[in-house]
Amino acid sequence: xxxxxxxxxxxxxxxxxxxxxxxxxxxxxxxxxxxxxxxxxxxxxxxxxxxxxxxxxxxxxxxxxxxxxxxxxxxxxxxxx
Amino acid sequence: xxxxxxxxxxxxxxxxxxxxxxxxxxxxxxxxxxxxxxxxxxxxxxxxxxxxxxxxxxxxxxxxxxxxxxxxxxxxxxxxxxxxxxxxxxxxxxxxxxxxxxxxxxxxxxxxxxxxxxxxxxxxxxxxxxxxxxxxxxxxxxxxxxxxxxxxxxxxxxxxxxxxxxxxxxxxxxxxxxxxxxxxxxxxxxxxxxxxxxxxxxxxxxxxxxxxxxxxxxxxxxxxxxxxxxxxxxxxxxxxxxxxxxxxxxxxxxxxxxxxxxxxxxxxxxxxxxxxxxxxxxxxxxxxxxx
Numbered sequence: 001x002x003x004x005x006x007x008x009x010x011x012x013x014x015x016x017x018x019x020x021x022x023x024x025x026x027x028x029x030x031x032x033x034x035x036x037x038x039x040x041x042x043x044x045x046x047x048x049x050x051x052x053x054x055x056x057x058x059x060x061x062x063x064x065x066x067x068x069x070x071x072x073x074x075x076x077x078x079x080x081x
Numbered sequence: 082x083x084x085x086x087x088x089x090x091x092x093x094x095x096x097x098x099x100x101x102x103x104x105x106x107x108x109x110x111x112x113x114x115x116x117x118x119x120x121x122x123x124x125x126x127x128x129x130x131x132x133x134x135x136x137x138x139x140x141x142x143x144x145x146x147x148x149x150x151x152x153x154x155x156x157x158x159x160x161x162x163x164x165x166x167x168x169x170x171x172x173x174x175x176x177x178x179x180x181x182x183x184x185x186x187x188x189x190x191x192x193x194x195x196x197x198x199x200x201x202x203x204x205x206x207x208x209x210x211x212x213x214x215x216x217x218x219x220x221x222x223x224x225x226x227x228x229x230x231x232x233x234x235x236x237x238x239x240x241x242x243x244x245x246x247x248x249x250x251x252x253x254x255x256x257x258x259x260x261x262x263x264x265x266x267x268x269x270x271x272x273x274x275x276x277x278x279x280x281x282x283x284x285x286x287x288x289x290x291x292x293x294x295x296x297x298x299x300x301x302x303x304x305x306x307x308x309x310x311x312x313x314x315x316x317x318x319x320x321x322x323x324x325x326x327x328x329x330x331x332x333x334x335x336x337x338x339x340x341x342x343x344x345x346x347x348x349x350x351x352x353x354x355x356x357x358x359x360x361x362x363x364x365x366x367x368x369x370x371x372x
Contacts, residue, residue, distance in 0.1 A: 018198045018200060018201075019200075021141055021142055022196065022198050022200070023198075024142050024145075025141070025142060025145045025192070025195060025196035026196055026197075026198060028142075028145050028146055028149045028192070028196070029149070029192055029196050031149065032149045032152055032153060032192075035153055036153070036156060039156070039157075039160070043160070054159070054160050054163060055159075055163060055178075055182060055225040055226070056155075056156050056159030056160055056163065056181060056182055056185070056225070057156065057160065058221065058224070058225045059182050059185070059186075059218075059221045059222045059224075059225035059226070060152070060156055060185045060186075060189070060218075060221070061221075062217050062218070062220075062221040063186070063189055063193075063214050063215070063217045063218035063221060064189065066213070066214050066217050067189075067192075067193055067196075067197060067214050070197055070210060070214070071196075071197065071198060074197075074198050074199070074201070074202070075198060078201055
């Protein structure tokens with residue numbers, strides 16, 4: 001999932017309908033999201049079932065994921081318009 | 082003579098060992114659990130303020146990057162804290178866990194505010210998208226902490242004081258409008274767009290109140306006691322540094338302090354959620370149209 005998202009984010013950020021500053025900040029947001037998703041994958045693979053969940057990750061990933069989806073959707077919509 | 086010299090050296094070594102132990106003891110005393118909570122919260126708070134100062138006075142991207150670093154650090158810290166066995170029986174464990182669960186949301190609030198590419202969308206719906214991200218964050222933290230909306234402070238005690246507090250948003254919004262520069266939303270035309278944008282801006286204000294007063298202040302008060310109220314007020318007023326006006330920052334801090342004290346004393350969030358929503362809607366949309 002992280003790698004798919006990385007490719008999507010790279011494509012979305014490669015489009016330039018927005019300013020440079022906002023593109024860099026979007027890149028930062030995407031990096032944070034990908035780091036946290038990777039962290040979750042690591043926890044899933046290294047710990048047995050009851051310990052593979054992290055409350056902090058469960059609290060932080062959904063809003064970041066939503067922000068990431070908004071970034072990608074808006075940028076792709078700008079491309080298709 | 083040699084025996085005397087060696088005894089003297091031995092005494093010197095002993096003294097050095099004793100003083101080292103005293104220094105270690107002093108350091109150990111500073112790393113007591115109570116101080117550890119204080120140091121952790123203060124460190125995150127100072128880092129947040131530095132990020133805001135960088136956004137306002139140095140570079141927007143550098144400030145956003147620092148917010149991202151703080152967010153990732155807090156998450157990693159939270160994961161480590163969650164898995165620590167030695168702290169689990171200590172009273173600080175639960176308070177620190179609540180703090181580390183809520184803290185990333187403060188940085189995320191800021192990153193969502195400055196980072197989402199909403200320039201090409203209709204002016205009226207932009208605040209709604211930011212509010213949606215914040216609301217999802219609040220719900221996620223509540224679910225992860227196994228808290229209910231009542232635990233957050235959204236319950237119905239006596240309606241009158243809460244409604245009065247909510248109505249205080251009108252004059253507070255007027256003062257804020259007079260202090261700040263005109264917002265883009267003030268240029269909206271037509272009744273429906275004005276109502277929609279006012280409602281969505283109110284949602285952002287309400288969501289910010291849930292993040293800062295509902296979740297973060299509660300966690301900070303658990304660790305710092307009453308000092309958590311002004312601490313959270315400084316954090317929630319820090320984004321106003323971007324206006325580069327001392328008066329705007331002071332006004333924001335005083336309002337945040339008022340809201341914080343209200344929630345601290347009444348243990349209810351309803352009044353300040355309404356007040357912040359009304360304040361944001363009137364400051365950005367209503368007063369610019371009426372005056």
